[in-house]
Amino acid sequence: MPDRDPAPRGPVWVILPTYNEAGNIEPMVEALGPKLKDRDRILVVDDDSPDGTGEIADRLAAADPAVEVLHRSEKRGIGPAYLAGFHRALEGGAGLIVQMDADFSHDPAYLPRLLAASEQADLVIGSRYVPGGGITEWGRTRRLLSLGGSLYARKLLGTSVRDLTGGFKCFRRNVLETIDLETVAASGYSFQVEMTYRVLEAGFEVIEVPITFRERQTGDSKMSAAIVAEAAWRVPAMRLGRRRSAG
Template sequence: MRPLVVIPTYNEADNIGRLLDVLMSLVVEFEVLVVDDSSRDGTDKLVKEAQEKHPNRVHLLSRPAKQGLGAAYVAGFKWAIAQESYDRVVQMDADFSHDPQDAPRLIQGLEMADIAIGSRYVHGGGVIDWSLRREALSRWGNAYARMVLGAKVRDLTGGFKAWKVDTLKGLDWELCSASGYGFQIQTTVHAMCNGASIVEIPIIFRDRTEGESKMHGGIITEALLGVVKLRRQIRELESKGKLVDDESVHINKPDLDRG
């Protein structure tokens, strides 16, 4: 079975063609699903061109309106589950902040856990070209989420992750309804509540150089408030005997160091 890479896009014409070329050239033979929310810059046209170049390996899910990154991922994950032909899924941004060359290492991570998180905040990981303010915000947001949730994962807000499809199947999509960073936290934490094991694989995250960011203040507020709501949900789950902070479910940085 080929692993599937799910990529949400909104106006990524400056990136998507190149990204698909790199993904199609990797040693691991990936398929890709692009979930496009009616981009106005011809992103979907470039995906269709890639479909011609790489028959049966590039898929396009076109949605009628921009509904946020979380909703796009939910649609993509549901699509992957419905095909019944994938057992592993990688999620990543289209803007090269996530290096496509790291995707095979994340897939390798699934040999030791149910979710492999590309992590900026374990030994060997890092961030390049972000402003001091942006990095501080990300680090502080992660520390806050870890503290409130009692989870040991160092990079809870990162969006470069590999999943076993069986783990995705166990997620309650009603509980994973945030649109931005909150979505990344929700999916990881709810999966852990279901008993999923986690491995963090170091990655270097680069700020986008092409196209426009869709980040806005509302996404940060949503994530901060969402963490508190998530804490309440976890308490309910813990009362049923499900624990998020169980040492055994989290492996921090194994032998999959960069280089």
């Protein structure tokens, strides 16, 4: 197992990927502010949102040096957005890198819980599927789809992590430095599975802490049939890649 420092050095960087989150980004940044310390940063990664999200983020950054905006020229998926954010956070000297949704599905109130747990693990996942975790405002069909997707990935990849598709995570710096980010292939929500799997395969310690996932109140969901289809074939591809490496 790779070495783990008892207390990572460097500030916390919170990465918020956005596409058409004009109604959420300002209140999210305001909610995160009290949870962070002086040297910590909020990085908004905007994929050229046509609703003005990027412009709102620029205004917030102009008023607060703790906020930074990374503009991308087109919508290319949540995976590439996070990877761009990871690279910028590492360049900025981050000690802990947090990824979370900008639409309040991930409650900023849980951020201190993830940061505290990072003292015991290399990757902390805010989990819907451990005792104490949960989901609100989802119908039965969507709950079954989400839980089934996590179970499918767990069984196929042979891991005990319960929320493989969860997107509220805190990485230690050395984890992202160790993983070859240039070879992470998933662009949709299977990116969450691939990143956690890569962390486990590298021998890092992963723990889950309970969170309650909330349905977004403003804006539209980014889930699509194409994203589901990508997850269906990428997970077996990850397993096949492991077998080839072992061979």
